[in-house]
Amino acid sequence: RRIEPWEFEDFFDPRQFRPETCLLYEVRWGSSRNAWRSTARNTTRHAEVNFLERFAAERHFDKPVSCSITWFLSWSPCWECSQAIGAFLSQHPQVTLAIHVTRLFHHEDEQNRQGLRDLLARGVTLQVMGDSEYAHCWRTFVNSPPGAEGHYPRYPSDFTRLYALELHCIILGLPPCLEILRRYQNQFTLFRLVPQNCHYQMIPHLNFFVVRHYFF
Numbered sequence: 001r002r003i004e005p006w007e008f009e010d011f012f013d014p015r016q017f018r019p020e021t022c023l024l025y026e027v028r029w030g031s032s033r034n035a036w037r038s039t040a041r042n043t044t045r046h047a048e049v050n051f052l053e054r055f056a057a058e059r060h061f062d063k064p065v066s067c068s069i070t071w072f073l074s075w076s077p078c079w080e081c082s083q084a085i086g087a088f089l090s091q092h093p094q095v096t097l098a099i100h101v102t103r104l105f106h107h108e109d110e111q112n113r114q115g116l117r118d119l120l121a122r123g124v125t126l127q128v129m130g131d132s133e134y135a136h137c138w139r140t141f142v143n144s145p146p147g148a149e150g151h152y153p154r155y156p157s158d159f160t161r162l163y164a165l166e167l168h169c170i171i172l173g174l175p176p177c178l179e180i181l182r183r184y185q186n187q188f189t190l191f192r193l194v195p196q197n198c199h200y201q202m203i204p205h206l207n208f209f210v211v212r213h214y215f216f
Contacts, residue, residue, distance in 0.1 A: 002143040003039055011074040012102045012134070014159040015189065017182070023047040024072040024141045027055075030065045037140060047073075048081040052088045067095045072129065072137050076101040076167075082115030086122050098125035100133045104163055104170075107178065113170045120171060128164040131157075162191055165203075172202050 003011075003022070011022035023040040040047045040054075048071075059067075077085060077099070089095060099119070106112050120126055129137075131154070138144060138152030166178040177199050181190040 001039065002141055004143055008138065008142045009153055012072075012129070012137070013153070014102050014129075014155055014163065017103070017189070018074070020074075021047040022074045023051055024137055025051060026070045026140075028068045039141065046078065046081050048077050049084050052084055056088070056092075064094060067092070069095060069097045071097065071099045072133060072141075073099060073101045075103050075105040076107075076112075076116060076126075077119070078105050079109070079111040079115035082112075082119050085124070086118055089122050089124070096123065098127075100127050100129045101163075102129050104166055104178075107166055107170065108176045116167075116170050117173070126167070128160055128167055130160055159191065162193070165193075168203065169199065174198055174202055 003024075007022070010016065010018055011020075020042045025038060025040065027036040028034070040051045043050060051071075055069075085097065089097065104112075116126060134155070135152050142152075144151070162178055166176065169175070169177050175196065175198070177193055177195045179190075179192050179194050181192075
């Protein structure tokens with residue numbers, strides 16, 4: 001089913017921290033241009049595991065036909081979900097997976113960071129959602145009013161850049177450089193960069209990155 005506009009904005013605004021995960025997905029078989037599209041969410045288990053178990057139960061892999069899966073996730077997978085994804089891909093080598101995420105789930109946790117690196121080692125494409133992905137999801141998965149298909153939310157690119165930079169640090173095996181401070185009573189969230197020497201050595205363009213504090 002399609003989700004409502006308010007649901008999309010609630011789940012996929014990179015400045016918000018709704019704890020549940022929303023998963024939008026597309027599946028293509030072989031060279032077909034037709035895609036099977038739907039949504040999944042957390043229940044008693046994470047949305048990624050729900051998808052994998054349902055997909056394995058409902059789809060047959062007895063034919064050597066390639067399968068391409070694209071996920072749009074409001075949170076990146078935790079380390080346990082990364083393990084489940086890796087096991088699924090090992091069982092079904094004809095499947096390729098691309099993951100686009102809005103936010104990084106507990107990115108300071110080394111198990112989560114290693115889980116994402118393990119996915120990349122298995123050939124999974126992992127990227128932070130940008131403007132084109134938001135536009136695609138809005139047109140494809142959101143029950144937008146007639147004529148409003150192009151009026152998708154435009155979020156400040158600063159947040160996307162911060163998450164993309166942190167994902168790059170994860171890929172390189174560097175410690176976290178993004179710090180997120182939340183204060184519920186004062187109702188604001190602070191995003192800030194805290195790079196170390198190793199970040200400047202491994203990511204030269206950080207020398208030209210304007211380090212600012214982002215409040216929300």
